[in-house]
Amino acid sequence: MLPTLVIVFREVFEAGLIVGIIMAVTSGVAARGRWVAGGIAAGVFGACLVAVFTGGLSELFGGSGQELFNACILGFAVLMLGWHNVWMARHGRELAAEMREAGAAVAAGSKSLAALAVVVAIAVLREGSEVVLFLYGVAAAAGGAGVGMLIGGAIGLALGALVCLLAYRGLITIPTRYLFAVTSTLITLLAAGMAAQAIAFLEQAGLLTVWGQTVWDTSWILSDESILGRALHTLIGYVDQPTAMQLVSYTATLAVIAVLMKLFAVRPAPQPRAA
Amino acid sequence: MLIVGLLALSASVVRADDTVTLSLAIKDHQFDPAEVHAPAGKPIAFQVKNLGSAAAEFESSALHFEKVIAAGAEAVVHVRPLEPGRYKFFDDFHRATEGFLIVP
Secondary structure (H helix, E strand, C coil): CHHHHHHHHHHHHHHHHHHHHHHHHCCCCCCHHHHHHHHHHHHHHHHHHHHHHHHHHHHHHHHCHHHHHHHHHHHHHHHHHHHHHHHHHHHHHHHHHHHHHHCCCCCCHHHHHHHHHHHHHHHHHHHHHHHHHHHHHHHHHHCCCCHHHHHHHHHHHHHHHHHHHHHHHHHHCCCHHHHHHHHHHHHHHHHHHHHHHHHHHHHHCCCCCCCCCECCCCCCCCCCCCHHHHHHHHHHCCCCCCEHHHHHHHHHHHHHHHHHHHHHHCCCCCCCCCC | CHHHHHHHHHHHHHCCCCCEEEEEEEECCEEECCEEECCCCCCEEEEEEECCCCCEEEEECCCCEEEEECCCCEEEEEECCCCCEEEEEEECCEEEEEEEEEEC
């Protein structure tokens, strides 16, 4: 029961942090619950698919199919997060104004919600497929799903969901006028961390060998494996022994998103709104 | 699709170099062999066969990799060139399952 609890909690915790942030980012937007729930459902479905095909997947590309797959979906998540931030930089103010006026979000808001729902789905898919494989292994070893496994899984899931709720609750206590700045920063850091993680997968696949030297080692202060290390890894992409390439991709992602947000934040003279 | 193709192409180029391949099996929640050796300063590839009945997550924080290997599946994990040392790897789904890479 305990190993199941630990593994399920750990994976749900990581996905839960991301879901919590995205719930906070979209707070006040109508129908966001449906989008986020849809993202979670798609992620769970995808996780099961990935788990079923994981054997075949890992044998693609000379045994590195899994890494390529992970790098691709992480890269896609980075694009979605970046796009959301740029979109919000352009339309956020107007969206907030309209919500105050009409008490409901404009339809255009759902474009950005779709991008975030994709990010939720990817986060759930990545962590979920590990859970499914692990649970399948436990069940296979025991000759069926035992009571201990079910209880452990349920407690792990509940604790992980609690983390998601706490992250969300914590973020929405931030006064509205700062919330946009805080969530934009969080999303940008999340994207940069995912970019560095995608690089790590390409390095693990042996596809990327340039700038592969370790830049620093802070594992003696904060290990990747500790709970705090894992949380920071998910949130801001903390790595205790990053390679030069990871650092470059991290910094480049931060810079590109920041520059694009600045560029697109400048609005031309008011025009009729397009959806 | 194009990117994946290019990556696959570059993979065959990269792998033609002096990579040291280490073969491992996971069986009855043990690595076989539990201790492997590789020279310093050369890229390393672990070739791991999971002969057990449960999925394993082949992982090492010191070597920076984690990879789920389904029961009965085989996987390859690449590691950057290393300094001399003793590096632990383990099955993250069954933490008692561990082994070491020795770089003299």
